Amino acid sequence: MKSAKGGLKQKVIEFQKFSMEKNQSHKELFSHLMTHLTRIMSDVNKAKKSVKLSEKMDVSDRSQATEYFWNALKTHAKSLGIDLVGFTEVDEHFIFTEEMIGYRVKDKVLDNAIVLGMEMKKEAINQAPELPAGNEAMRVYAELGAATVKLAEYIREQGFRAQAFHPFGGPVLYPPMAEKAGLGEIGVNGILITREFGPSLRLSMVTTDASPLPDSKPAGMGVKDYCKTCGVCVKKCPGKAIYFIDQKPISLEGKYLTSIDSEKCFPHFFETYGCSICIKVCPFFKLGYEKIMAKAAIKVKEA
Ligand code: SF4
Ligand code: SF4
Numbered sequence: 001m002k003s004a005k006g007g008l009k010q011k012v013i014e015f016q017k018f019s020m021e022k023n024q025s026h027k028e029l030f031s032h033l034m035t036h037l038t039r040i041m042s043d044v045n046k047a048k049k050s051v052k053l054s055e056k057m058d059v060s061d062r063s064q065a066t067e068y069f070w071n072a073l074k075t076h077a078k079s080l081g082i083d084l085v086g087f088t089e090v091d092e093h094f095i096f097t098e099e100m101i102g103y104r105v106k107d108k109v110l111d112n113a114i115v116l117g118m119e120m121k122k123e124a125i126n127q128a129p130e131l132p133a134g135n136e137a138m139r140v141y142a143e144l145g146a147a148t149v150k151l152a153e154y155i156r157e158q159g160f161r162a163q164a165f166h167p168f169g170g171p172v173l174y175p176p177m178a179e180k181a182g183l184g185e186i187g188v189n190g191i192l193i194t195r196e197f198g199p200s201l202r203l204s205m206v207t208t209d210a211s212p213l214p215d216s217k218p219a220g221m222g223v224k225d226y227c228k229t230c231g232v233c234v235k236k237c238p239g240k241a242i243y244f245i246d247q248k249p250i251s252l253e254g255k256y257l258t259s260i261d262s263e264k265c266f267p268h269f270f271e272t273y274g275c276s277i278c279i280k281v282c283p284f285f286k287l288g289y290e291k292i293m294a295k296a297a298i299k300v301k302e303a
Helices: 008-022 025-054 067-079 131-157 174-180 224-226 232-236 262-271 289-302
Strands: 084-089 110-120 162-165 201-208 248-250 255-258
Touching: 025 131, 025 162, 067 110, 067 131, 084 174, 110 131, 110 174, 131 162, 174 201, 174 248, 201 262, 224 289
Parallel strands: none
Antiparallel strands: 084 110, 110 201, 162 201, 248 255
């Protein structure tokens, strides 16, 4: 699958230049945001190194991963601040065929995936597309990126290979992998919608040769059906970058259909420090999953 994103360094330079001009009135917040960006760049490099470290490991006498190992891993992930952990095999349809922010692992992605999610705080995202929302997005990219690198280290210490893929970008598309791992369902806005945080989270991944994986199953949340009756994000997107999937599906090399036109999204994403309007306007963000589904059930009963 072709990557929709270009070089990380160029994007960050453009972002910093624009931000410096625009944020004279939010100096403190802007300074936090720049700290997050510096941390992101550093951890993206650590994550890329994890691929090489993993390749160098001698795994000739390695045993199978036990239930105890997976439970300990989940506990460790939580201790690193990771909110959601799911397991699934890597689907090659979701691997990018182009270089992705410097990862060159298209044929070497390990078979099993641990998909990770971290919440973006509601108070901040509610201010999208203003700076506090962008700062929160960058904070979570930075926090989750650091935690992802550490989790991969932890797995390697247990004797298994582990590649860290940073939330800012990696060689695999995260939302469909997270859906496959049962963490939630993808909405029309292309974002994973979860029971716990609605769409207000960021995703990353660790791939490993540890096996067998714990069982996982689809979340079965009914998000896609609800989206058909909603469409708020389609209307409110400032870049007109979101389509109803049956109206204009965008095929990535014929392998995966998406409803987001990244070329239209990115200018707004960078101009507004992370945009996030499609998260803020989503009913699953505003009211939460349980309330939305309870309301939808009442409507169906009344019809
Ligand atoms: S981040 Fe903004 S521009 Fe991009 S899809 Fe969402 S609402 Fe549209
Ligand atoms: S705003 Fe509406 S259509 Fe868009 S993802 Fe959320 S529920 Fe689906």
